[in-house]
Amino acid sequence: MEVKAFVTDDDAWVPAAVFTDREDSLLVGTVSFPLASFLTADGALRMAESADRLIAWATAMKLRGMARVEEAIREESPRRKENQPVRFGGDEVHALAVAEVSTTCALSEGTAARFLNDAADLTTSQWQVLEALEVGEISDAQARVILEQARSLPAEEAEKFSTVALLRTQTRQGRRRTPSELRACLRRLRECLHPESLAARKASAQRERGVWFSAEPDGMCTLSARLAAEVGMAIFNGLDRDARQASASAADLRALPGSCDGPDSPSAEDHRTLSELRADALAHRLLGGFDGPDAGAFRAEVVVTIPVGLVLGSGAESAGTLAAAELGGYGPLDAPTARRLAALSPTWHRLFIDCTSGQALGVGRTAYRPPKALRRYLYCRDGTCRFPGCTRQAKACEPDHTIEWQDGGTTDAGNLAMLCRKHHALKSVGAWTYRQSSPTGDLMWRSPLGRDYSTEAVDFGTDLFPLQRPDPPPF
Numbered sequence: 001m002e003v004k005a006f007v008t009d010d011d012a013w014v015p016a017a018v019f020t021d022r023e024d025s026l027l028v029g030t031v032s033f034p035l036a037s038f039l040t041a042d043g044a045l046r047m048a049e050s051a052d053r054l055i056a057w058a059t060a061m062k063l064r065g066m067a068r069v070e071e072a073i074r075e076e077s078p079r080r081k082e083n084q085p086v087r088f089g090g091d092e093v094h095a096l097a098v099a100e101v102s103t104t105c106a107l108s109e110g111t112a113a114r115f116l117n118d119a120a121d122l123t124t125s126q127w128q129v130l131e132a133l134e135v136g137e138i139s140d141a142q143a144r145v146i147l148e149q150a151r152s153l154p155a156e157e158a159e160k161f162s163t164v165a166l167l168r169t170q171t172r173q174g175r176r177r178t179p180s181e182l183r184a185c186l187r188r189l190r191e192c193l194h195p196e197s198l199a200a201r202k203a204s205a206q207r208e209r210g211v212w213f214s215a216e217p218d219g220m221c222t223l224s225a226r227l228a229a230e231v232g233m234a235i236f237n238g239l240d241r242d243a244r245q246a247s248a249s250a251a252d253l254r255a256l257p258g259s260c261d262g263p264d265s266p267s268a269e270d271h272r273t274l275s276e277l278r279a280d281a282l283a284h285r286l287l288g289g290f291d292g293p294d295a296g297a298f299r300a301e302v303v304v305t306i307p308v309g310l311v312l313g314s315g316a317e318s319a320g321t322l323a324a325a326e327l328g329g330y331g332p333l334d335a336p337t338a339r340r341l342a343a344l345s346p347t348w349h350r351l352f353i354d355c356t357s358g359q360a361l362g363v364g365r366t367a368y369r370p371p372k373a374l375r376r377y378l379y380c381r382d383g384t385c386r387f388p389g390c391t392r393q394a395k396a397c398e399p400d401h402t403i404e405w406q407d408g409g410t411t412d413a414g415n416l417a418m419l420c421r422k423h424h425a426l427k428s429v430g431a432w433t434y435r436q437s438s439p440t441g442d443l444m445w446r447s448p449l450g451r452d453y454s455t456e457a458v459d460f461g462t463d464l465f466p467l468q469r470p471d472p473p474p475f
Helices: 041-076 092-105 110-122 127-134 140-150 155-168 179-193 198-208 229-255 274-287 307-310 335-344 372-382 421-428 460-464
Strands: 004-007 013-018 030-032 210-216 220-226 325-327 331-333 398-399 415-418 435-438 445-446 452-455
Touching: 041 092, 041 110, 041 127, 041 140, 092 372, 110 127, 110 140, 127 140, 127 155, 127 415, 140 179, 155 179, 179 331, 179 421, 198 335, 229 325, 229 331, 325 335, 331 335, 372 415, 398 421, 415 421
Parallel strands: none
Antiparallel strands: 004 013, 013 030, 210 220, 325 331, 398 415, 435 445, 445 452
């Protein structure tokens, strides 16, 4: 590739990439962008958006080429020694394709195999996803999320899944979802479309649980575990509560007269992040030394949103429909586990939802600080921080008055939204602004550059009952 500079009619210098550097290259043509140093902030963002579309097209071309590599090797029947036993489980063509892609593209064989598997899916059952990627309607990251969620579905359901999944890459208001947002949305959709019940699949997946140790540099390690969602969520929430209590205690200690932060001070490590404090809490809980008031087994709050009919046993979990509960911070939960958690919890907070509309039912309360009942409603309605693209759980966020209290704003659901500390600060300083556009809590944001974005309240109807409601039109 050769980069040249030329002058356009309006005298704006533009770097041009001319793809003529190799005689055997199949890439021919010229691509140009304005010089970034001449652009405004909005223009630079538009340039980045345009580059994303180019990357999406190039990724689609790469995947089409990789799919053809394996197909062509199979057609050309490469030579092999006679009287040799069949190797690679009979799939020698795939092994040859992996070796070719790995050496040509300078990839590990594991990465090359993943690319070839993705390419095979995208050129067959997931062709709609590849076409959307090629024209820049979705990003390569979004395409990978769709493939990841579709792979465990039977072939006849996978194509139906991708059709609906492509609509879910954008919100109802047309904002593109981030990969994390899309993964959470499609996890619910996948549960609804899977012909096998969630309870049966969970029973099978339980055999995959385990704990693994991996050595890391600098005297560190990674300890990972695969557990039932409700167990892992309870452990994480418990560690998070321990960490936040330790952080609050450290803040109180620093506020005492005569406190100092020297290396020998008892508060020397009081500036640990929440992530560090969670790691320390895990070690203290497992190895001893935890002397807090809640020492022993975790009694962490796990929020489960349960349709009323499911608790009463009137809803049946079956193929194609799912009267599902929601485990806060995770997603769909099978009915037997939801009923067990409801029965075992000594004090569990009920938040009923309408099984027809999927909207949470609740009432607002007028006061400066939202009472617990109103906070619980906001946790369910918002789900996460309501800043565009942020996926921090609502329980770790702060309630924000859309119209500030000092400006006459009230403390009710129609004037509150959960924001994480960082995005709360962006709103408080006036850099980003938002308004609530509907009684259900949808927010319309405006950036400092004048760009508009939207975020939507959790809609259990859309996610848990996709086959009973019309799909939104494509944007």
